[in-house]
Amino acid sequence: MKGSTSKNDKWVTLSAIVTLLFIWWIASLFYPPIILPSPAETAGKALSLFREGKLLGELVVTLRRVLLAFTISLMVGTVAGAMIGKTKNLYLFVKPIITIVQTIPPISWIILAIIWMGLGGGAPIFVVMIATFPIFFFNAAHGINQVSKELLEMSEIFQVKRHRQLLDVYLPSLWPFISSAISICIGISWKTIVMAELLSSNSGVGASLGLARLQLETSEVLAWTLTMVIVGVTCEQLFQMLSDKTTVGKMSKCK
Amino acid sequence: MQINGITFSHGKKPIFNDFSIYLPEKEITCILGNSGVGKTTLLKLIARIYQVENGTIEGNQKRVSYLFQEPRLLPWKTVFENVEYVLLNKLSKAEREERITDILEQVGLTAEKHSFPHELSGGMKQRAAIARAFVGKPDILLLDEPLQGLDVVKKMEIHELLLTLWDRYQPTVVYVTHDVAEAIAVGQQILVFHGRPVAVQCQCFVHTPLPKRNAEDEQAYLKGISEHLLLQMKLANEI
Numbered sequence: 352m353k354g355s356t357s358k359n360d361k362w363v364t365l366s367a368i369v370t371l372l373f374i375w376w377i378a379s380l381f382y383p384p385i386i387l388p389s390p391a392e393t394a395g396k397a398l399s400l401f402r403e404g405k406l407l408g409e410l411v412v413t414l415r416r417v418l419l420a421f422t423i424s425l426m427v428g429t430v431a432g433a434m435i436g437k438t439k440n441l442y443l444f445v446k447p448i449i450t451i452v453q454t455i456p457p458i459s460w461i462i463l464a465i466i467w468m469g470l471g472g473g474a475p476i477f478v479v480m481i482a483t484f485p486i487f488f489f490n491a492a493h494g495i496n497q498v499s500k501e502l503l504e505m506s507e508i509f510q511v512k513r514h515r516q517l518l519d520v521y522l523p524s525l526w527p528f529i530s531s532a533i534s535i536c537i538g539i540s541w542k543t544i545v546m547a548e549l550l551s552s553n554s555g556v557g558a559s560l561g562l563a564r565l566q567l568e569t570s571e572v573l574a575w576t577l578t579m580v581i582v583g584v585t586c587e588q589l590f591q592m593l594s595d596k597t598t599v600g601k602m603s604k605c606k
Numbered sequence: 607m608q609i610n611g612i613t614f615s616h617g618k619k620p621i622f623n624d625f626s627i628y629l630p631e632k633e634i635t636c637i638l639g640n641s642g643v644g645k646t647t648l649l650k651l652i653a654r655i656y657q658v659e660n661g662t663i664e665g666n667q668k669r670v671s672y673l674f675q676e677p678r679l680l681p682w683k684t685v686f687e688n689v690e691y692v693l694l695n696k697l698s699k700a701e702r703e704e705r706i707t708d709i710l711e712q713v714g715l716t717a718e719k720h721s722f723p724h725e726l727s728g729g730m731k732q733r734a735a736i737a738r739a740f741v742g743k744p745d746i747l748l749l750d751e752p753l754q755g756l757d758v759v760k761k762m763e764i765h766e767l768l769l770t771l772w773d774r775y776q777p778t779v780v781y782v783t784h785d786v787a788e789a790i791a792v793g794q795q796i797l798v799f800h801g802r803p804v805a806v807q808c809q810c811f812v813h814t815p816l817p818k819r820n821a822e823d824e825q826a827y828l829k830g831i832s833e834h835l836l837l838q839m840k841l842a843n844e845i
Contacts, residue, residue, distance in 0.1 A: 501674070501676070501678050502678060502680060504655060505672070505674065505678045506691075507655060508653045508655060508670060508671075508672045509670075509671070509672070509691075509692040509738075509742070510670075511691065511692060511694070512694070512695050515691070515694050515695060519680060519683070519691060520680065523680070523682040
């Protein structure tokens with residue numbers, strides 16, 4: 352029953368994608384390619400970018416930036432959130448500061464980063480870090496207070512070493528919060544990095560997107576966009592799969 | 607094990623004020639008393655989760671073990687891993703495996719060693735917690751109403767298991783309960799707590815041998831103690 356439902360889900364998802372492509376194709380019949388190229392033209396452009404080696408080259412540049420910013424943000428945000436979240440007064444002091452950082456639109460951060468770091472500097476990495484840090488921070492701060500006091504007390508009585516408590520009690524208890532933050536931040540990172548690269552860099556997918564726009568290469572704009580969608584969705588699915596496969600990921604769901 | 611003139615407060619009023627008792631080594635002391643009297647607090651003071659304000663707790667407290675009302679198993683770990691959790695960084699892998707295999711066999715969970723807590727019944731979970739409590743060969747074992755919430759048959763099974771394991775490892779046991787029958791079934795010394803700050807309302811010694819206490823000629827003697835304890839608990843309530 353469950354298997355057939357999951358098969359059914361896949362068919363529904365697939366038919367939604369086909370419907371979207373169909374609507375796009377119909378709409379492209381009414382406009383010239385410079386306004387709206389057809390799905391086939393876009394796919395053809397993506398293929399030629401791939402053959403030229405440009406698609407993979409720029410994608411690697413962007414991926415590397417995202418990965419670096421994401422990892423720093425995940426580490427610093429989670430550790431800071433978990434540590435500060437445990438102390439009520441310190442958390443109340445830090446919370447409004449992080450909330451302000453979170454409320455500032457990414458575009459303002461991009462402009463500030465360009466002023467501070469210049470064009471071609473680390474602005475895209477900085478902006479992704481700033482955009483994702485508060486999410487990791489707040490999720491970890493919330494999660495740390497959900498760690499079972501009974502399990503911690505049991506660990507203390509049995510004189511379990513601190514690093515073991517960290518690995519075997521804190522980490523699995525925090526995992527649902529961290530994994531939900533990762534899922535949200537994957538999407539945010541992709542959107543932010545492209546925007547930051549477009550405005551502040553001469554390399555990466557965002558910069559190529561900007562160049563295509565200047566040259567009125569609409570099919571190339573859509574080809575890059577489509578690539579970002581596919582890579583973004585793949586990353587999210589990949590993470591979900593990995594998370595479900597780990598014991599911690601599986602078992603933290605049956606608390 | 608000697609508790610010498612301890613003082614401990616939680617809030618304004620002291621729970622213990624210059625409180626002293628003796629807990630005979632390698633014997634089972636049961637503590638009876640109403641809810642909230644300070645029985646669990648005493649266990650946590652012995653386990654050093656709480657620190658005494660004054661006085662001392664003297665005795666071999668190197669390896670302290672605890673059996674809680676609820677099993678407190680890590681939900682993301684198997685039965686084997688839960689038992690192993692309290693031995694990590696203390697013993698080598700081979701020693702750990704040998705001890706865990708042995709204790710799981712004794713508690714009857716060999717077949718369930720790779721099961722997760724959510725796959726076990728209430729009684730099985732408590733057995734896993736018992737395995738965890740004994741696997742470290744404790745000097746002191748603190749039991750905080752470990753039979754709470756179990757049905758009569760499971761209570762009897764767990765009772766028997768606890769006594770068998772106590773007989774084998776001989777830790778000093780402090781067993782907290784509010785069930786007189788339970789205290790008489792396992793206790794060698796029985797204390798009734800009452801009041802705030804806590805005072806010992808009555809102290810009884812049960813001389814029939816453990817672990818088996820079902821000989822018929824002992825029934826009248828045990829019944830006598832039971833009646834005496836019930837009266838003392840009633841008096842403690844009225845004070």
